[in-house]
Amino acid sequence: MGDTDTLEYPISEQTLRLLFGASSSTDLEKSLEIFEEISKSASGRSELSSKGILPAVLEIIHSAPCTSQHHFLPLSLKLLRNLCAGEIANQNSFVELKGAGIVSNVLRSVASCSDPDQGLARVCLQVLANVSLAGKDHQHAIWEELYPNGFVSLARLRNRGTCDPLCMIIYTCYGGNPELVRKLYSDSGWPIMVEIIRTASLVGFGEDWLKLLLSRICLEESQLPLLFSKLWSGAASEGEVSEFRDDQLSSEQAFLLEIVAEILNERITDVAVTRDVALFVYEIFKHSIGVLEHAPKAKSGIPTGCAAIDVLGYSISIMRDICAQDDVKGGIKGESEDVVNELLSQGLIDLLLSLLHDLEPPAIIRKAIKQSEKRDKAEASRLRKPCLYKGFRRDIVALVGNCLYRRKHAQDEIRGKNGIILLLQQCVTDEDNPFLREWGIWSVRNMLEGNEENQRAVAELEVQGSVDVPEISALGLRVEIDQKTRRAKLVNVP
Incomplete structure (x- = not known):
């Protein structure tokens, strides 16, 4: 009858007769292999369910010692995973027979080992993940077994x-049970997400469940500020956000913003960013700018490996996409909020222009600019700052361009702060900033669209010769006046 005598607890004769009869085999290992193959199809799972195979498998898992890594255990768990894949009768039987406790005991034993069997843990979690899809009762059974210490381990x-x-598992339970959501947002629940992010930042992730989970937590539920604060030392107590400290920025915080930026970029038309989240990201951006004072010239794009630079870069990316959303709704409150105008009222454009002004000009501009005797000596001697990462200038220009899109007050602010020439200077190719020219032209286009004052200002600059070289003509551009509308526009020089 196979190697059943090595099991920690004996399997009943009734169970063995059931398994051997259903498989037409007298060897337990062979029987399990036959059932695993059958369970790969929906019809096979249904057939095995009608024969009562799942209770027998749970008995084997309960009997097999985890410490010996007996071959019955991984084989039985793989079979159990397949049996619970979309077969409601098996999923219900799993819960009724306390399967969540049996599998959780295996997981606890694996997690407590000095050298845990990662493969065994993965199959156990896949079993619970399949069961969690069946409904609230199934999710509650799993949550009660593992929350919080089991999840953290x-x-x-x-x-x-x-x-x-x-x-x-957490995403599925989170979506089905409001009660579990409240537990996740507690002092005992946040360590789960903190450890998940730390793990993913070190080893990566292969499926989209982390993104789905963070999309719901950080954007839909507006919990980004609190989760971000939990990822540095001196984390806030329950429901509070720690005071921002740029010297405590961690690689996990940079990783979190990277994933949030990816989520927003991928779901820009259907994820609404609330005012609180947008302003928090803006605060991160403002406090991270200090890294410009001591950062070396860019050698790569983000991630650079420097948490402060990466946090700054991803905060720009997030705001760029926030400002690309034409109509942002107020998230869970259901209130309509103009998040972009809120950012603009906080001085976003002024800060972006200041950053661009402080950066050394693109290489092509540096070569083209001729020193003038009338040029202010203080300006000439002022130390310009290099780009923090490859694409830093481009990202700033892209954010400016999105802010200007059909927002006349933002267009007027560019003119009022003498930013027109500065934006024109960004319409160039630059090896350190891929697609800078395209974003520059986009920004200038948005600056001029529907704004006659800005159009006249650009036309007058060319007539006066103040931007003839290099700010316009050396960029491969020129200003033309439309003969019908009498409006100025930028065109490419053939």
């Missing part, structure tokens, strides 16, 4: 194979 395994199904 599993998140600390630092393994991509376990991180993905763990995120699936």
